[in-house]
Amino acid sequence: MTIRVAIAGARGKMGQEAVHTVMKNAEMELVAVLDYKDIGATLGDTDIFPDSYDVPVFTDMEEMHDAAEPHVLVDLTSPEAVYKHTKKALELNIRPVVGTTGFSDDELKELARLSEDTGVGCIIAPNFAVGAVLMMKFAEQAAKYLPDIEIIEMHHDQKLDAPSGTAMKTAHLISSHRQTHEQGHVHEKETLEGARGANYDGMRIHSVRLPGLVAHQQVLLGGEGQLLTIRHDSFNRGSFMSGVVLSIKTVIKTEKLIYGLEHIID
Numbered sequence: 001m002t003i004r005v006a007i008a009g010a011r012g013k014m015g016q017e018a019v020h021t022v023m024k025n026a027e028m029e030l031v032a033v034l035d036y037k038d039i040g041a042t043l044g045d046t047d048i049f050p051d052s053y054d055v056p057v058f059t060d061m062e063e064m065h066d067a068a069e070p071h072v073l074v075d076l077t078s079p080e081a082v083y084k085h086t087k088k089a090l091e092l093n094i095r096p097v098v099g100t101t102g103f104s105d106d107e108l109k110e111l112a113r114l115s116e117d118t119g120v121g122c123i124i125a126p127n128f129a130v131g132a133v134l135m136m137k138f139a140e141q142a143a144k145y146l147p148d149i150e151i152i153e154m155h156h157d158q159k160l161d162a163p164s165g166t167a168m169k170t171a172h173l174i175s176s177h178r179q180t181h182e183q184g185h186v187h188e189k190e191t192l193e194g195a196r197g198a199n200y201d202g203m204r205i206h207s208v209r210l211p212g213l214v215a216h217q218q219v220l221l222g223g224e225g226q227l228l229t230i231r232h233d234s235f236n237r238g239s240f241m242s243g244v245v246l247s248i249k250t251v252i253k254t255e256k257l258i259y260g261l262e263h264i265i266d
């Protein structure tokens with residue numbers, strides 16, 4: 001069966017890469033693009049894609065559903081749009097594959113409930129890079145032995161949310177192996193607000209935003225006389241595409257919400 005794919009956010013940095021990836025994949029067909037502004041009737045009408053990309057563009061998801069009948073919606077948009085898109089897609093029986101970050105815990109719970117109730121599968125992956133998923137898994141394992149941890153995530157300066165979805169996901173995974181406790185000196189005091197980063201169960205998360213960066217993260221685990229550093233770097237957006245393809249192929253066979261690629265790689 002050819003998987004009929006729609007992409008929301010196709011003009012963006014991740015979206016463009018995903019468009020080319022799906023167009024080149026023999027097991028998939030890019031049947032539609034969802035945008036929120038009028039960019040022309042097809043992708044080929046934009047100056048971003050070749051004229052031969054005659055993929056129809058829709059600004060309304062219901063209209064897109066009726067006309068193009070996608071099986072899967074890949075969302076690579078913005079934190080403001082993603083919850084609404086994912087909820088609507090589940091209601092329309094379109095399986096969401098979501099790379100956009102910035103969900104709240106309550107939103108994730110609500111989407112998991114909706115996915116379970118409707119039996120429409122959904123994959124939300126804060127990081128599609130396989131190496132980053134391994135970094136999270138290794139950090140989760142190591143936290144059992146070295147529970148004093150700080151996370152430093154580094155991204156390009158156009159990123160809208162902080163901390164990154166990957167940092168939040170890493171902290172969430174680690175917290176299942178680490179007892180909640182405050183780190184650093186009990187009398188520690190910030191002389192400049194924010195100097196110690198965000199506090200997640202006592203772990204600290206620091207967000208760096210600089211031009212030139214793509215997506216990078218270090219997990220620092222300190223112990224008496226030792227430091228374990230687990231680091232992953234995505235140097236370009238190609239690093240995310242094998243995860244996008246794997247998620248599209250997996251979501252088709254899934255009837256509930258999966259949060260994180262670590263649940264679908266061995």
Ligand code: NAP
Pocket residue numbers: 008009010011012013014015034035036076077078079081098099100101102125126127128129159215240
């Ligand atoms: P980007 O370049 O800003 O692209 C986002 C695109 O979505 C823009 O073209 C934007 O259009 C469009 N958009 C915004 N609202 C929309 C809506 N309601 N409907 C359709 N399109 C809409 O950002 P990016 O770097 O590609 O990243 C996109 C998202 O993926 C971010 O949340 C980022 O954190 C996440 N990300 C995830 C991974 C992963 O592995 N999961 C990796 C990298 C990035 P305008 O610019 O015209 O508003």
